[in-house]
Amino acid sequence: METTFSALSSFAVIPLKTFRRYVLSYEIVPLALCKTLGGSPLLSVKELSSICSVGGIDKKDIVLELSASKVAPSGFVPLSQLKTAWFVSEEAKANFIDRSYENFDVTALRCAALPEPVASSPAQDHPELTDVCDDAVNKFLAEAPYADGILALAHQWLSVHDNQRDMASIENVLSDDLNTLGLLLSLESGSEQLVLASEFLRLCTRKNIDVGWAPAAVLDEFTELSPVRLPSLKTSEYGQVRLQSS
Structure with a gap:
């Protein structure tokens, strides 16, 4: 598969774990969970190419090529705007595809491996991504x-x-x-x-x-905070529910 990026696309770098766990589940890309460059979660093709040329994409990350060109007010990009999912290697791509995902058919995704980095260069010659804060x-x-x-x-x-x-x-x-x-x-x-x-x-x-x-603690807190009395939940019934949740 050709490993050239479209000049019309924008790119987001997100931890692969986050992609599997949240993007595939909700079918949205939460830009707040993407790494940033100069405060922006969306990279240009020039910025991404520069980072990739020196192997600047972590092996635990995935690059999402998106048709979105700017950050939406909601901070989310629908998965329908995902053009290609770029992995750091053919092995990483194969491992992702081989895994079983209950709620998502990964064969519907266009997957590719990032180009091999060229000879390394000093850090100041290429931009560095900022990790997602807790x-x-x-x-x-x-x-x-x-x-x-x-x-x-x-x-x-x-x-x-x-x-x-x-x-x-x-x-x-x-x-x-x-x-x-x-x-x-x-x-x-x-x-x-x-x-x-x-x-x-x-x-x-x-x-x-x-x-x-902690189900029992949640039940206790709900009972204390609720502004409405629970007439249908007698003391004995409450005790049974609490025991079952402990």
Whole structure:
């Protein structure tokens, strides 16, 4: 396969682990989780070529060739804009393709190996990438489940209702997380259920699954924080639930 980059493309360098775990799962490229050059997550063909010429791409990274030319306000690039996934070697490409991915067909991706680096040159002769900071990763991990839940609620509603008015309402408020949550939950829930669901969702977003869950502690905290009393959860029932989650 030809290993030349398109001059019309932009490029993002992202850890391969992040690509497998989040990009393939959500089918978006979170630019906040990409390495940067001069503060920008998108590289030009000239910048990438310079880095590649001296082997400046880490073996644990992958280069994404994108049709996007600038950073979107959302900070995400849809996977549909991925033109080619560039690996540091043929071996790395083969290992990626040979792995099994439950929720994604990797044969749908165009994969290639980066060109071999030329003779090494002094560090000052080529740009160096800046690693992703932990704060950016933690922020994404906290927000992704929330956004995922919003989309799931919207999909569930739209898949069983054929109401153009409700569909228009959902589209109008998708840019506002709190309004979106309130609208979607209120379509099916009473006021108490809405409050409980909202509080539990906020609690869940602060305890993302990547850092591990302590179910009993989550249940205790939810009970303390909830502004609505839980009349259907008797003391004995609460104890049983807590024991099962311990």
